[in-house]
Amino acid sequence: MKRNLVIPAVLLVMTVAAFMMVPSAGASDDSLQSVIEWQSPPEDFLEVLHAPQLPWVWTAPTGEYLLLADPVNYPPLAELAAPMLKLAGMRVNPTINNIHGRHGGTSPRLVEVEGGSTTHLALPAGAEVQDVEFTVDGRHFALTVIHSDHIGLWVGSVNGDLIEIEGIALNPLMGTAVSWLPDQERLLVLRIPERGQVPEPPVIPVGPKVVEGIGASARSTYEARNLLQTAHDDALFDYYFKSELAIVDPANSNLSVISDDAHYFNAEFSPDGEYILVERVVSPWSHEVAWWRFAREIEVWNAEGEFLVSVASIPLSDEVPIHGVPMGPRSVSWRATAPHQLYWVEALDGGDPVAEVSHRDRLMRLRALFTVEPEEVFRAEHRILTWQMTWGAEGGMLMLCQRERMRRWRYVWLLEVDDGTANLWYDFDEGDRYGNPGYPLLRPLPNGQWVMHQTGDAVYFRGTGATDQGDRPFLDLRNMYTGETERLFRCDPERYEYFKAFAGDEDHFVLHSESSIDVPNYYLATLGEEVEAAEGEATRTLTRVPITRFEDPTPQLREIEMRIVHFEREDGVPLSFHLYLPPGYEEGTPLPTVVDAYPLEYSGATTAGQVSGSAQRFMRLYGSSSLYFLLRGYVVLARTSMPMIGDPETTYDTFVPQLVADAEAAVAKAVEMGVADPDRIGVIGHSHGALMVANLLAHTDLFRAGIAKSGSYNKTNQPFGFQSERRSLFEARDVYIQVSPTFFADQVNEPILVIHGDDDSNPGTLTFQSEIFFEAVRGSGGTARLVLLPYEDHCYWARESVEHVLWEQLRWFDMYVKGAGTEMP
Numbered sequence: 001m002k003r004n005l006v007i008p009a010v011l012l013v014m015t016v017a018a019f020m021m022v023p024s025a026g027a028s029d030d031s032l033q034s035v036i037e038w039q040s041p042p043e044d045f046l047e048v049l050h051a052p053q054l055p056w057v058w059t060a061p062t063g064e065y066l067l068l069a070d071p072v073n074y075p076p077l078a079e080l081a082a083p084m085l086k087l088a089g090m091r092v093n094p095t096i097n098n099i100h101g102r103h104g105g106t107s108p109r110l111v112e113v114e115g116g117s118t119t120h121l122a123l124p125a126g127a128e129v130q131d132v133e134f135t136v137d138g139r140h141f142a143l144t145v146i147h148s149d150h151i152g153l154w155v156g157s158v159n160g161d162l163i164e165i166e167g168i169a170l171n172p173l174m175g176t177a178v179s180w181l182p183d184q185e186r187l188l189v190l191r192i193p194e195r196g197q198v199p200e201p202p203v204i205p206v207g208p209k210v211v212e213g214i215g216a217s218a219r220s221t222y223e224a225r226n227l228l229q230t231a232h233d234d235a236l237f238d239y240y241f242k243s244e245l246a247i248v249d250p251a252n253s254n255l256s257v258i259s260d261d262a263h264y265f266n267a268e269f270s271p272d273g274e275y276i277l278v279e280r281v282v283s284p285w286s287h288e289v290a291w292w293r294f295a296r297e298i299e300v301w302n303a304e305g306e307f308l309v310s311v312a313s314i315p316l317s318d319e320v321p322i323h324g325v326p327m328g329p330r331s332v333s334w335r336a337t338a339p340h341q342l343y344w345v346e347a348l349d350g351g352d353p354v355a356e357v358s359h360r361d362r363l364m365r366l367r368a369l370f371t372v373e374p375e376e377v378f379r380a381e382h383r384i385l386t387w388q389m390t391w392g393a394e395g396g397m398l399m400l401c402q403r404e405r406m407r408r409w410r411y412v413w414l415l416e417v418d419d420g421t422a423n424l425w426y427d428f429d430e431g432d433r434y435g436n437p438g439y440p441l442l443r444p445l446p447n448g449q450w451v452m453h454q455t456g457d458a459v460y461f462r463g464t465g466a467t468d469q470g471d472r473p474f475l476d477l478r479n480m481y482t483g484e485t486e487r488l489f490r491c492d493p494e495r496y497e498y499f500k501a502f503a504g505d506e507d508h509f510v511l512h513s514e515s516s517i518d519v520p521n522y523y524l525a526t527l528g529e530e531v532e533a534a535e536g537e538a539t540r541t542l543t544r545v546p547i548t549r550f551e552d553p554t555p556q557l558r559e560i561e562m563r564i565v566h567f568e569r570e571d572g573v574p575l576s577f578h579l580y581l582p583p584g585y586e587e588g589t590p591l592p593t594v595v596d597a598y599p600l601e602y603s604g605a606t607t608a609g610q611v612s613g614s615a616q617r618f619m620r621l622y623g624s625s626s627l628y629f630l631l632r633g634y635v636v637l638a639r640t641s642m643p644m645i646g647d648p649e650t651t652y653d654t655f656v657p658q659l660v661a662d663a664e665a666a667v668a669k670a671v672e673m674g675v676a677d678p679d680r681i682g683v684i685g686h687s688h689g690a691l692m693v694a695n696l697l698a699h700t701d702l703f704r705a706g707i708a709k710s711g712s713y714n715k716t717n718q719p720f721g722f723q724s725e726r727r728s729l730f731e732a733r734d735v736y737i738q739v740s741p742t743f744f745a746d747q748v749n750e751p752i753l754v755i756h757g758d759d760d761s762n763p764g765t766l767t768f769q770s771e772i773f774f775e776a777v778r779g780s781g782g783t784a785r786l787v788l789l790p791y792e793d794h795c796y797w798a799r800e801s802v803e804h805v806l807w808e809q810l811r812w813f814d815m816y817v818k819g820a821g822t823e824m825p
Contacts, residue, residue: 041806044556045628048621049802050074051553054520056105060138061444063503063510064113065158066522066547067141069105069129073622077798080791087237089224089290090173091761091793096150097171097192097240101797104128104146110158113503113510113524116547119160127152130172135184136444140250142178142187144170153178153189155250165253171243174265174281174291182273182447187250190243193261199235206231211287224290225761234285238263241291245278245305258305265291271447272339275308275369276301277332286316293317298332300342300369309369311342321352322726323405329364331386335417336449337394342366343377343417345384353383353405354726360384363400365417377417385410390440393454397480399440403430406648408603414480426483431607437485438463438476443502455506457481462499465490470564470614473498474538475509488527490538496616511544514618517558522547557619559583560630564615567669569661574609575641577666579675582630591633592818593676595666595703596626597640598689599659601651601724608643624709624796624805626684632810634818635675640666642692652725652732655739659692660700667702679704682817684809686710687765687794688723690754694741694773697748705751705816707809710794712765713773714742722764745776751783753812755805757792765794785812 040046055068084100085092091100108121108129123129123145130151131144143154143162150169156162169192170177177190209229228234245259245267259278266279278301281294298311317326329344344364349355363378380402388401396418402411411427428435441453441460453460458477465472473496475489491497500510500522507527514520528541552558561581568574582591602608621627629636642662644651663683670676683703685693690711697706715722715736719729729736737743756770767788774786787808789801796802 038800038804039807040803041628041810042631044631045806045810046803048554048557048628048631049806053553054550054620057500057522058132058134059501059510060134060141060158061136061501062138063501063508064138066111066113066510067108067132068111068548069108071105072103072128074799074802075101075103075797077791077800080798085236085240086226086761087233087240087291088228088285088294089226089292091226092173092240094198094240096146096148097169097173098130098146098151099173101793102130102146104130108143110160111522111547112158113547116549119158121156121160121162123154123162131178133178133180135180136446136448137184140184142180142250144172144178150192151177153187153248155187163250163253165248165250165255167255168246168248171241173241174263175267179268180448181247181269182271182449184446184448185249185251187248188267188269188276189246189248190264190267191246191257193242193244195239195242195261199232199239201232225763225766227290228285228287233287234283237285237291238283241281245276259301263291265296268334269303270334270340271336271445271449273447274303275340276303276305277311277334277342279332286318288318289316293320293326298329311366321350321354322721323353324351325383327351331389334449335365336391336445336451337396340369342369343389343398345386345389348379361402363415377420378413378415378422382411388412388439390442391449391451392480393443393445393451397452399425399452408648425480426478429603429607431602431604431610433464433466433607433610433612434468436463436466437461437478438465438474440478441502453502454480458486460506461485466610466612468566468611469493470611470616471496472614475499487533487536487538488540489525489542490536494616496614496618510547513544515616516562516618518618519550519552520618521550554620556583556631557621560619560627561585562615562617562619564611564613565669565673566609566611567665568609569665571661573605573643573645575643575662575665576609576611577640577669578613578615578638579670579673580627580630580636580638581675582633582635585635588674590671590674590677591635592680592813593635593637593670593682594626594629594813594817595637595640595663595670595681595683596689597637597642597662597666597683597685597692598687599642599644599655599662599692601644601646601648603645603648605645608645609641613639623802624809626809628806629810629813632814632818634813635670637666637670637676648724649727652723652735652739655735656695656699659695663696663700663702680817680820682706682813684709687762688712690765691739691741694748694752695739695744697750697752698741698744699747701750703750704820705753705813707753707755707812708770709755709805710757710760710762710765710770711754711773712769714740714769716740717766717769718764742773742776745773745782746780748777748780748782748784751785751812751816752777753785753787753808755787755789755808757794757796758788758790759792760794762794783816 058067093100110119128146133142140157145152153165153168171190171192241263242261246257263281268277278299281296295316296314300309312329314328332344335341349357349360359379361380361384364374365377366374382402382404385401390399396416398415400413408430412425414425415422438461442450443453458479461476461478465474472491477486495515497513502509511523511525523544526543533539563579565579566576671678682705684707686709690708693706693708754770754774756767760767777784
């Protein structure tokens with residue numbers, strides 16, 4: 001649906017510079033709604049907010065070069081207010097045919113890992129790098145570049161050469177717009193075809209909006225928003241999402257179009273370069289689901305773009321079971337280690353996760369494109385996670401991961417698809433951070449296909465290395481047959497470091513290293529001789545040579561101290577929080593405190609309180625973070641454990657009691673430590689965390705005030721499930737009501753600030769949720785304030801919005817927490 005911006009220019013400026021705000025209860029009826037100007041937080045907040053950010057980093061496959069670019073943050077609100085189209089689950093910027101609001105990085109430069117020399121890449125002023133694709137040898141790269149009127153293609157080399165391929169406007173809306181062919185010399189691109197004028201809307205609607213259901217099955221409440229609604233929307237989708245496939249030779253800038261116009265979302269050459277796997281969505285366009293659920297055709301073409309064979313015709317997937325998967329082939333892809341074999345996954349349970357079946361999925365293969373029928377390779381007892389299927393470096397080895405939903409458990413198998421054998425490699429509780437084995441490193445074959453990075457029978461793994469003292473990332477070698485692991489590297493407990501990429505060979509790698517006082521930088525690390533080590537520690541020595549020398553953009557934050565604190569819930573469940581102490585804190589002094597949390601679901605108590613994060617991270621503040629309160633003398637409890645423990649089918653039966661128990665334990669610990677003033681504690685949360693805030697104010701008296709951002713407060717408006725809850729409202733009516741603070745708004749007797757993007761597209765947190773909750777609190781005599789941010793989505797991006805939210809948050813807690821209940825000015 002096209003946004004209507006047919007308003008006078010002067011009014012537009014006034015609208016961009018102001019928004020509707022509702023003051024706290026007690027105001028006279030004629031001032032319930034007022035328009036105010038945008039506000040800014042204190043100057044020291046702004047200095048931190050707008051300090052330079054550290055660059056984005058892309059690493060060449062060989063690890064010999066880094067490509068850096070400076071991220072563009074907090075665009076002006078006028079950019080969000082510009083014309084935007086809501087089409088088939090996406091928000092589209094029609095000016096450049098890109099995702100609305102998407103930005104890249106500026107000032108791109110190449111850094112040589114060996115020696116650290118820097119080469120600046122000359123892009124036009126204002127151009128932003130959105131994506132980078134290196135050749136396998138790391139010597140050349142293709143840049144997807146955002147210009148003011150199109151998405152362009154630039155190709156360069158590590159020698160500093162950089163040219164724009166003229167006549168190409170890329171279309172990145174549905175898939176990868178740029179990829180190297182197996183020869184690593186040419187590029188396959190999705191290009192906007194020649195097209196006529198943008199379809200004009202009808203002067204008046206051709207008829208009413210009608211949606212009809214006759215015996216349809218329930219769909220998850222989390223189906224996408226921004227769907228097509230009218231015939232004009234259909235025409236706009238057809239116009240903006242259409243592309244053509246073309247092959248580009250950067251050596252001479254030649255371009256060859258190999259397809260007709262269509263709605264392509266995947267096009268990939270076979271490993272031998274002889275065929276192209278093509279996937280495209282086909283009409284009629286649905287008004288019920290997003291484009292990724294549209295009917296589609298999966299085909300194989302020859303290298304010249306001629307149709308050869310149909311792999312599958314997938315019908316519209318508009319009745320997928322809640323938390324289920326569509327029927328038919330999923331994730332069709334080439335086998336990396338064969339010339340041109342196709343593999344995919346199909347559901348055996350109707351896509352229904354609660355269907356009682358012996359096997360849920362099967363792995364399928366099309367061994368020869370023209371002479372045989374698809375054949376079954378493997379049957380999986382649980383759902384196959386298709387995004388975690390990875391080929392071994394040679395032969396028919398395939399790593400395949402299954403997920404057991406009820407236990408929240410993962411099983412990683414190794415299949416030999418050529419001889420039909422399958423063995424369980426390892427398994428783990430997906431909520432167990434301490435026991436998580438990490439994930440395999442990948443490397444490209446000469447033709448660009450990515451496979452597991454192996455040495456002999458072992459695969460390199462990297463992981464976060466969570467411990468009860470914080471994360472200590474690692475680099476392992478895991479044997480494929482014995483399961484034994486060798487720990488090559490583990491982060492020093494006094495720093496936060498992680499493997500980035502191998503550099504030239506397996507004894508050298510790019511290392512990201514930082515500490516609470518040291519700016520994150522990159523180093524060339526060298527693995528040395530073997531040493532005796534305690535269990536879980538590194539068995540090789542490590543030396544480091546600096547590659548980058550970034551400087552601290554916010555030295556004032558180095559005076560903030562962070563500690564990881566452990567405690568227990570009343571029932572013995574272990575919990576933790578990150579304790580942040582403001583600059584100049586005097587030990588033992590109780591201060592006004594902010595509790596920031598987000599409820600998460602777990603199968604058991606042993607994993608619920610596990611620590612995430614590290615006290616050794618270099619502090620940087622983004623957006624409207626609650627950590628800004630530290631600059632005004634507050635203590636902040638961040639990442640406060642709020643676990644919901646139980647069977648996935650019934651976890652929310654005890655949501656509120658567990659939430660209360662979690663909060664009581666956190667507050668008691670902070671007070672016991674002498675850091676929190678028990679009479680001056682506030683609570684803040686975003687999205688599901690906002691639901692937490694509202695429930696805690698309704699069901700406890702622990703907090704002086706709360707701030708709830710982009711929340712959902714009445715789950716009966718999501719009748720077919722929310723979060724992990726898959727029971728419908730009609731199966732668990734009491735549960736839906738008990739977790740919904742709107743039904744208990746008359747018990748919210750502490751001031752609550754409710755903030756929401758006025759164009760929230762997250763299906764579970766539509767803006768009206770905050771409006772109704774605010775009215776329920778205000779109408780029951782509570783103290784509440786509603787702030788609606790124009791043009792903002794679920795999270796807030798515009799400079800004016802972020803600054804204003806910081807101002808609102810500080811003002812609210814200064815008056816109702818630090819001021820312990822004084823009147824608002």
